[in-house]
Each structure stands twice: as C-alpha cells, then as structure tokens.
Amino acid sequence: MNAPIRKLVIVGGGTAGWMSAALLKRVLGDRLDIELVESREIGTVGVGEATIPPIQHVNNVLGLDEAEFLRETKSTIKLAIRFENWRAQGEQYYHTFGAPGRVQAFCPFHHFWVRARMSGHATSLWDHDLNYLCAVGDKFAKLQVNDPVWELQYAYHFDASLYGQYLRRYCEKLGVTRTEGLVEHVDVDPENGHVTTLHLKDGKQVAGEFFVDCSGGRGLLIQKTLNTGYEDWSHWLPCDRAMAVPSERFERTLLFTRSIAHSAGWQWRIPLQHRNGNGLVYSSSHYSDDEAADILLNNLESKPIGEPKIIPFRTGRATRQWNRNVVAVGLSSGFLEPLESTSIYLIQSAAVRLIHLFPHAGVTDELIAEYNRQSQTEYEQIRDFIIMHYWLNDRGDSRFWQDCAAMDVPDRLHRKTELFGANGTLVHDDLDIFLDSSWLQVMLGQGIVPRDYHPLADRLSDAELLDKLEKTRLTKQQPLEKMPGHDEFLRMYCGTG
Ligand SMILES: Cc1cc2nc3c(=O)[nH]c(=O)nc-3n(C[C@H](O)[C@H](O)[C@H](O)COP(=O)(O)OP(=O)(O)OC[C@H]3O[C@@H](n4cnc5c(N)ncnc54)[C@H](O)[C@@H]3O)c2cc1C
Numbered sequence: 001m002n003a004p005i006r007k008l009v010i011v012g013g014g015t016a017g018w019m020s021a022a023l024l025k026r027v028l029g030d031r032l033d034i035e036l037v038e039s040r041e042i043g044t045v046g047v048g049e050a051t052i053p054p055i056q057h058v059n060n061v062l063g064l065d066e067a068e069f070l071r072e073t074k075s076t077i078k079l080a081i082r083f084e085n086w087r088a089q090g091e092q093y094y095h096t097f098g099a100p101g102r103v104q105a106f107c108p109f110h111h112f113w114v115r116a117r118m119s120g121h122a123t124s125l126w127d128h129d130l131n132y133l134c135a136v137g138d139k140f141a142k143l144q145v146n147d148p149v150w151e152l153q154y155a156y157h158f159d160a161s162l163y164g165q166y167l168r169r170y171c172e173k174l175g176v177t178r179t180e181g182l183v184e185h186v187d188v189d190p191e192n193g194h195v196t197t198l199h200l201k202d203g204k205q206v207a208g209e210f211f212v213d214c215s216g217g218r219g220l221l222i223q224k225t226l227n228t229g230y231e232d233w234s235h236w237l238p239c240d241r242a243m244a245v246p247s248e249r250f251e252r253t254l255l256f257t258r259s260i261a262h263s264a265g266w267q268w269r270i271p272l273q274h275r276n277g278n279g280l281v282y283s284s285s286h287y288s289d290d291e292a293a294d295i296l297l298n299n300l301e302s303k304p305i306g307e308p309k310i311i312p313f314r315t316g317r318a319t320r321q322w323n324r325n326v327v328a329v330g331l332s333s334g335f336l337e338p339l340e341s342t343s344i345y346l347i348q349s350a351a352v353r354l355i356h357l358f359p360h361a362g363v364t365d366e367l368i369a370e371y372n373r374q375s376q377t378e379y380e381q382i383r384d385f386i387i388m389h390y391w392l393n394d395r396g397d398s399r400f401w402q403d404c405a406a407m408d409v410p411d412r413l414h415r416k417t418e419l420f421g422a423n424g425t426l427v428h429d430d431l432d433i434f435l436d437s438s439w440l441q442v443m444l445g446q447g448i449v450p451r452d453y454h455p456l457a458d459r460l461s462d463a464e465l466l467d468k469l470e471k472t473r474l475t476k477q478q479p480l481e482k483m484p485g486h487d488e489f490l491r492m493y494c495g496t497g
Contacts, residue, residue, distance in 0.1 A: 003362050005209045006033060011183060011198065011221060012214030013038025015048055015160060016330020016347045018167035019058065020212050023351040025174045026062055028358065036171070037198060037206055039182040044164060045216055045311065045331065047244050049270045049277045050078060050257045050341035051155040053097050054433070058348050062170065067494040072166045073158040074273040074496070076253050077486060079135040081340070083445060085261040088394050093445030094256065095340075097153035098131025099437035101472050107456035109472070110440055114424050114453040116469055119462070123469065125444065130476045135255045139483040142493075149472075150479050155341075157257065157270045157277070179206060183215075186225045194325040194363075195221055210359065213328045217335065222318050222328035229319040230334075236387045236407065237315040238400065239265050239337055243292050244279035245308040247300045253486050259339060262295055264400035268338065273496050275305060281337055284312075286400050313337070321375040322368045327354055334379060339389060342382050345433060349378060374431060381432040384413040385442070392417070392446035417448060424450035 008024065010017050013036055021036050059069060069075065080096035087093075101109025113125050126132040130152055134140055143150050172178060181200035189196050198206040213221035222228050234240060250271060258269040265282030280296040287295070293308055317334030321327065328334075329350040336342060353374055357367050391409050395401040412429070419425040420443050426436040460468060483489075490496055 003209065005359055005362065006031070007208045008032050008034050008210045008212065009198065009206055009208030010034065010036040010212045010214055011038075012036075012216060012330070012332070013164065013168065013178070014044035014214060014216060014330060015164055015167075015344060016216075016332070017212075017214035018164050018171060019344070019347050020214060020329050020351045020354075021171045021176045022062055022167050022174070023058065023348070024212075024355060025171060025176050027355050031360065033177075034171075034175075035177040035179060035206060035208070037179045037181060037183060037200070040180065041182050042216075044161070046160060046309065047242070047277070047279065047311065048160045048338070048344055049272065050081075050157050050268070050338070052341055052345050052433070053153050053155045054345055054348060055155055064170075069166070070156070070490065070494045071496055073156075073162045075156040075158040076271050076273060076490065077140050077255055078155045078157050078257060079131045079140070079152070080256040081259050082135075082256050083259050083261075083389070083442075085395075086259070086266075086389055086393060087445065087447045089397065093441070094126060094132050094135060095438060095441045095445065096126070096129055096131035096135060097155065098129045098151070099435075100125045100128040100132075100440075102149065105456070107454060107459075108424075108426065108436065111424050111453040111457035112460070112465060112468060114450050115457045116465055117449075118453070121466060121469075123473070126441075128469070128472045128476055130479070133476055133480060134483065137480055138252065138255060138485045139480050140255060140486050140489045141479075141483040143479060149475055157272055159272055159274070179204065183220060186221065188225060192324070193226070195225060209325065210363070211326045212354070213326050213332045214330045216331045217313060219318065219328060219332040221326045222321075222323060222332050226323050226326060228323045228328075230314070230316055231319050232314060232316040233336075233383055234315050236383070236409065237337060237390070238283045238285075238404065239281045240313060240315070241284045241289075241292070242279050242281045242311045242313065242338075243289070243296050243308045244277070244311060245296060245300075246275045246305045247278055248302040248305065249273070249275050250302060253490070255486050257341065260299070261395075262299075263398040265292075266339070267296065267299055269301070273490065276302060278304075279338075281339070283400060286398075317376070317379045320368075320372050321350070322371040325363050327371070329354075333375070336379070336382055336386055339386050340382070340434075342386075342433070346378070346382070349433075350375065377431045378433070380410070380412075381429060381434070384410050384416075385432075385434050385438070388413055388417070388442060389446060392443070392448065394447055417443060420450060421448050422450070423452040423454060425454070 264286030
C-alpha cells in the first residue's frame with residue numbers, strides 16, 4: 001500500500017516507547033505527528049539498567065546535557081562487565097569497552113602478546129587496557145586527549161524508571177502527544193492487513209498510518225494482532241526467567257557491572273547512585289522460584305528494598321520485526337538475555353534503522369525486507385556472542401553447565417572461535433555491534449588461548465617485543481595518577497554520587 005505517512009502511533013511507554021519517540025521526533029521533526037499510548041494498569045518491566053557505549057550517540061543526537069542526564073537518572077559510569085565463575089568457579093575476567101594495545105602496521109596488538117606468552121613472558125593482556133586499569137583502580141575522568149592510547153570508552157548504569165520519566169519529559173517538550181489508556185481492541189484493514197485504529201478501555205480511539213509496537217513481551221500489535229510468529233532460541237540460551245530486586249547502595253560505587261555465574265544461571269549487580277540493581281537470570285527447569293529467591297537474596301551485598309519480582313521470558317525474536325505497517329521495538333521485537341546489556345542498544349538501533357528506512361511515501365515490500373534483513377543479522381550476531389559465554393565453559397559442576405558445554409552452536413560462532421584458536425585471527429562481521437576487542441576478551445576469558453600468532457608479530461626482535469609490551473603497559477597507566485575516583489567524579493561533575 002502506498003499512502004504517505006504523517007501520523008505515527010507508538011504503543012507502550014517503557015524504555016522502548018520513549019526512546020523511539022524521542023529519536024523519531026528529534027530527527028524527523030515536523031514531518032511526523034507522534035502519539036504514544038501507555039497504560040498505568042500494565043506498567044513497564046522495570047529493569048534494564050546497564051548500557052553499552054553507543055547510548056552516548058542517543059544522548060548526543062537528543063542534545064542532552066550529560067551532567068543533567070547523570071543527575072536526573074541517578075546514573076553511574078560503566079567501563080566494563082566483570083564475569084565471575086563463568087569459565088570455572090573461582091575465576092574472573094573483565095569484558096571492558098576498551099581495547100588492549102592497538103594495531104601496529106596491520107598487526108593487532110594481541111598477536112605480539114601471544115608471541116610473548118608463547119616464549120614464556122606472560123603478563124595479563126588486560127594490563128594494556130586503560131578501561132580495565134580504571135575499572136579495577138576506581139578511577140574515572142573525561143579525558144580530553146586526542147591520543148587513542150588514552151581513549152576511555154564508557155556507558156552508564158541508570159535507574160530504568162527515572163530514565164523513562166526523563167525521556168517522557170523530553171518528548172513532551174518536543175511535541176509528542178501522550179495518551180493514557182489500556183488498548184483493548186485493535187482494528188485491521190481487511191484488505192491489506194494494516195493496523196488502523198486502537199480502541200482504548202475508556203472508549204477513546206487512536207488512529208494512525210504507521211505503528212511502532214513497544215508494548216513489551218506481550219507484543220500487542222506484532223504478535224497478538226498480526227500473528228507474526230516467533231523464532232525460539234532457548235535451545236541455545238537455556239535461561240527463561242529472571243528475579244529482580246533492588247538493594248541499598250554500597251559504600252563505593254563500582255565502575256562495572258558484575259555478572260556472577262551460579263549452578264544454573266547468573267546474577268547481576270548494577271551500581272547506581274542511590275541503590276543497586278540486582279537480579280538472577282535462571283533456568284526454570286533447574287531452579288524453582290523459591291530456590292532462585294534464596295540464591296538471589298543470600299548473595300546480595302546490601303539490604304534488599306522490597307520483594308523480588310519474577311520476570312518470565314522467552315529468548316528469541318519476532319520472525320519479522322517489521323510486518324505490514326507495524327515495526328516492533330524493544331521486548332515486543334524479541335529478547336536476548338541481559339548478559340551483555342544489549343537490549344537498550346537494540347531499541348536504539350531499531351529506532352535509527354527505522355529513521356533511515358522510514359516509509360515517508362508509503363510502506364513498500366523493499367523497505368520491509370531491508371529492515372528485516374538488518375534486524376535479523378544484528379539479533380543473530382548478538383545471540384552468538386551471548387551463547388559463547390555459556391558454551392565455552394569448563395565448570396562441569398552441574399548438569400546445566402555440562403549441557404551448555406556440549407551444545408551444538410551456530411556455525412558462525414564455531415567459525416569465529418576456530419579461527420581465533422588457530423592463530424588469533426579475528427574477523428569483524430558487518431553489523432556486529434561487538435568489535436574485535438570484545439570477541440578477544442571474552443574468548444580469552446572463557447579459555448581459548450590462540451595456539452599461534454600472525455607472522456607479522458615476528459618482525460620485532462625479542463628485545464623489541466618485550467620493550468613494546470612494557471611501554472604500552474606503562475603508557476596506559478600514566479593518566480591514572482591524576483584521575484579522581486568514581487564517586488568523586490560524580491560529585492564534581494554533576495553534584496551527586
Ligand atoms: C531481567 C531483565 C533484565 C534486563 N536488563 C537489561 C540491561 O541491563 N540492559 C539492557 O539494555 N536491557 C535490559 N533488559 C531489557 C530492557 O529491560 C528492555 O529492553 C527495556 O526495558 C524495554 O522494554 P519495553 O519498553 O520494550 O517494554 P516494557 O517496559 O514492558 O513496556 C511496555 C509498555 O507497553 C505498555 N502496554 C502494554 N500493553 C498495553 C496495552 N494493552 N495498552 C496500553 N499500553 C500497553 C505498558 O504500559 C508499558 O508502558 C532487561 C530485561 C529483563 C527481562
């Protein structure tokens with residue numbers, strides 16, 4: 001159907017609804033009237049507090065003042081995730097947003113490191129990563145240097161409900177209309193199957209030409225109305241439930257998310273300015289909810305605030321994230337568990353993709369196909385990265401971990417780990433949000449050490465090689481001395497912390 005689109009309706013006022021509304025209105029401006037419908041009766045999922053660095057693009061495009069953003073959303077800085085007990089109990093490693101060393105004349109730094117390691121000069125690769133050094137040393141500053149050696153990549157931990165409210169105020173100022181009400185019934189054009197009108201419980205009707213389904217896991221438009229279908233990935237990602245509870249804040253605010261593996265799942269700890277976010281992601285065929293509650297509550301570092309909330313989920317994705325005149329964004333589009341904090345990024349990426357491919361002149365099959373191709377690739381790449389954490393384990397202490405280690409993984413993941421294991425080769429795939437440095441850290445952390453390195457690393461003599469590694473390590477440490485601690489930074493920068 002080819003009719004120009006002027007009126008866009010968003011169903012849902014969680015992070016997906018408000019972030020989509022903010023980006024679409026800010027970028028497409030007066031070309032679109034945007035109305036967002038949300039229901040207090042249903043509420044939002046209330047979790048989703050750890051992000052990855054691309055969130056800064058959102059803030060920049062929206063023109064947000066960072067200090068105000070940190071204050072309003074009680075944010076803290078995130079430099080990394082610390083994975084504890086994942087490969088083996090008692091072990092830990094960091095997946096930082098930084099990169100150890102840098103490429104020199106086509107040779108990535110880690111090949112030099114592998115060569116040194118093979119000749120018995122083993123230091124930790126992470127000692128060459130500024131993000132890691134700051135994360136463990138509790139140091140943070142916005143470095144104003146142009147040298148990439150001292151680049152510090154960061155994201156935020158924030159309070160999900162404060163973030164939603166903050167974006168709502170922003171959107172309303174831009175002219176997004178908000179309608180409170182529960183959608184009870186949806187009209188579909190019998191000729192082309194397009195959604196036309198939402199009927200609310202109080203009798204109101206909301207009509208539109210294009211719809212963004214941000215209704216959360218229920219997928220009100222994409223599934224309940226259009227019956228799009230869902231691709232289930234639970235055979236690769238066995239957890240299907242989460243239990244979340246906030247707790248009182250710690251003395252010192254960590255610069256990283258903690259991800260702690262248990263015998264059939266894992267626990268997150270997210271430090272905020274005023275409290276901590278905690279949750280257990282688990283497999284319901286291995287833990288009952290009572291067992292999960294015991295594990296979660298017995299592993300908190302501070303007093304819980306309120307009762308734990310159970311959130312069931314099904315890992316996978318809508319088979320078409322754009323169907324007819326509906327694009328699903330957020331939990332309605334699919335769900336990959338929060339292990340690498342990618343869901344909010346997927347909202348951002350979906351909204352940006354929709355901006356690029358927006359059907360101003362009307363919906364076409366070509367636009368739909370391109371949108372769906374990109375979303376599918378992106379989802380599958382993140383899926384593979386997350387599967388890797390489960391698959392490459394050497395725990396063996398429970399049936400859960402044994403089954404994960406024995407599973408058949410997607411071919412792409414197989415190929416990437418084989419290449420890396422052989423001689424440290426890393427290949428970046430188009431649309432993969434995870435850069436080589438991420439694959440490198442998690443593959444090493446989960447126990448793959450390359451058996452060889454690229455011959456380019458042989459062009460240095462032994463002495464030059466060791467000198468290079470030592471110089472990189474020392475250079476990375478230089479800025480630390482003058483940097484404040486995390487809490488001090490927050491106090492100085494935005495008057496909180
Ligand atoms: C356990 C867990 C932990 C997570 N942790 C992270 C993390 O650390 N980092 C990260 O990036 N992501 C995380 N996520 C994902 C993140 O929480 C979501 O991507 C994000 O909150 C977006 O949710 P949403 O807006 O799609 O859905 P919701 O928050 O569920 O919002 C749905 C909205 O739709 C409205 N609605 C639904 N039905 C109707 C109706 N019939 N009529 C009117 N309105 C309706 C509701 O009122 C609500 O406003 C996590 C998810 C889970 C489950």
